[in-house]
Amino acid sequence: MRAMSEGQDRRSLVPSTPPGTLRGALRTTDGISIQAVYEPCTEGFEGDFPKDCGTAIVIAHGFTGSAERPAVRRTARVFRQYAAVVTFSFRGHGRSGGRSTVGDREVLDLAVAVEWARALGHTRVVTVGFSMGGSVVLRHAALYRGRTEARTDAVASVSAPARWYYRGTAPMRRLHWVVTRPAGRLVGRYGLHTRIHHRDWDPVPLSPVESVPLIAPTPLLVVHGDRDPYFPLDHPRMLAEAAGADGAGGSGGPAELWLEPGMGHAENAADEALLARIASWLTRTG
Template identity: 75%
Template sequence: MSSEAEGSFRRSIIPSLTRGPRRKILLTEDGVRIEAVYEPCTAGVTDTAIVVAHGFTGSVDRPAVRRAARAFAQRAAVVTFSFRGHGASGGRSTVGDREVLDLAAAVAWARVFGHSRVVTVGFSMGGSVVLRHAAMHGGRTEARTDAVAAVSAPARWYYRGTAPMRRLHWVVTRPLGRLVGRYGLGTRIHPEDWSPVPLSPVESVPLIAPTPLLIVHGDRDPYFPLDHPRMLAAAAREGTAELWLEPGMGHAENAADDELLGRLADWLVAE
């Protein structure tokens, strides 16, 4: 369902002494194979790499993810990857739980290229993952993030207050829904319920400080109304988070225009 073939990346990969894009299969802590792409900054050498966490049913080759990567690459190096159960990655989606391990593997890989700063930005489900990852990977580990931005992220689990979220819950929780997810949406979903229930995004936020945090949300988001970003911002320690409420914006990477992507990149590089 991508408008850009994986082969275009494979043809562009050149020897390690040059600075072309590189595609790699990463192995997570729990043994899942994750496809990832590293792209150098188009403006020259940079000390920052931005790791992009896509939304549910996305992948490294989706047009909206590629568009975000191109915008971010004007300011920094970029790592994109497909969460488990998405694209060419292995495993099955746990819809925000063990995906933290996928992000940790991508962040650690970004540091292999010598970047002194690695920052994360996530959209929708990816937004919840970057929040939980930042809360769980502090200190000086290779998987830490130096700044985090969550776009269109939920604040709490099991939200069914909008029609799109009720449809999503049907896809995730019902056998027929998971078949639709697999063959209609290209997403393989784990059939088991969470056990235990993972730390929620809003519970994660207070644990992120002192890492800089940005919360971005559209005022026309059909999935999560504005109480979600406001709840996330209110949970942050005083003075440690910014909240951008974007007029006219819908949901996640598909709704993020080039102007917003540029501002996001500027914030991530500056922090």
Template identity: 70%
Template sequence: MSSVPEGQFRRTPVPPVTRGDRRTVLLTRDGVRIEALYEPCTAGPSDTAIVLAHGFTGAVDRPAVRRAAGVFAHRAAVITFSFRGHGRSGGRSTVGNSEVFDLEAAVAWARALGHSRVVTVGFSMGGSVVLRQAALCASEASAYEGRTDARVDAVAAVSAPARWYYRGTAPMRRLHWVVTRPLGRLVGRVGFGTRIHTEDWDPVPLSPVEAVPMIAPIPLLIVHGDRDPYFPLDHPRMLAGASGGAAELWIEPGMGHAENAAGPGLLERVADWLTSR
């Protein structure tokens, strides 16, 4: 799963929007078209926009994504989008590598819509992407030539992996089969509507745990369920430990994995944390 050279990304130009839902297509820096949806804050105009990054096999219109966006919209404007290879977006999924370009385009769109604060929340694969995107923006100022439209003001990663190639649980072994085998990719495309890249990562991208130390001083929240069937608790603890005490860690009793397991109460607390930092 090859990465592209660092540099500016492109996006579909859109005028500032202050009210009303809006769907658009964003163009990433490597030329992939990404479907995106803007929803204003239901409580009134908000300076803050929450950009939601879904998990693997998710999409803008999946019920769990819509439910999370509905909760977040009580406190801020919300942008949801489908990662490459998902939903009606173009391209193929690289399972967290080039997806940082998709998130960048969504963050920049939030800035173009007039929001002075843009925060990100990611679930599972999306959690790894929000960590890496924040770290790369913070560490590559020269590549951005002074631009600030892709930078974020706070980050929350929910059910995120700490390291790549983890196969320690049965669900992750099944996921690796889907991603790496031709029959598995067929199942992903037909069964889950997810088109997956056929190439291996080259080079291997920065891992989430390597990204975390680069994020400070941006506020960082790590959220994980103690019944997550994909990633055990050493993953969130490793991420929090890598922050050197800068990250806030929430271990949620009884919670499973990602957006499908995040109840309204947790989503409200995450939204409160993101909008208060």
């Protein structure tokens, strides 16, 4: 793991409030600086680390998000009631370096965040992603399965696409304009505070629906709102079918599918009750 840039040591992880919080400048295998925050769970402390909080949840935000965005901070606050939490900003987002590849090389960002959580002493590390982050956690779980420090022990994907290049809704057509056009990338940089790479994918990365069959036996949860304006319900159903999930949201298969009535898209639409259910699933499954 390249958890810090060359010349740095553990002193670069500067504690902040609340007690036990750490801020890290992580280094991916392709040399991108990723800004990350570690927050202990709220069950109490024993020395420098929280007691009875062996699990760490790593949160992967959506496109144009960051570790500092209110919806991500709210998610972290709820999750901290169940486990320690690592939030980070994907490349091209927030204070992280590089430029966004909209779900491709972002698996490297997630991998180094998972490695950091393990380096801090957590023997069980799980991942949850929203929208673009939802596709990243699926690909990461498939690509890093097995006995590596970057593996995840359980994965939850919320509001993720099943396939690439989807333009079937107005919000996705707008997003493709932002990503693929020079004028759109200017809007992304100055209006959405997201720096987007100008190059097309080459090669095209493994899609979420192609990744899902490779995740087992790692526990998988797919969550999607029935009023998602970006991706209609055929996306989560494709993911669930590829995983052999129980479509009713039970535990009859190797994965679970939750279709949430009235929910819109990603972390902004996930209320605290749903976040608590996801956190409970992540910390109790497997």
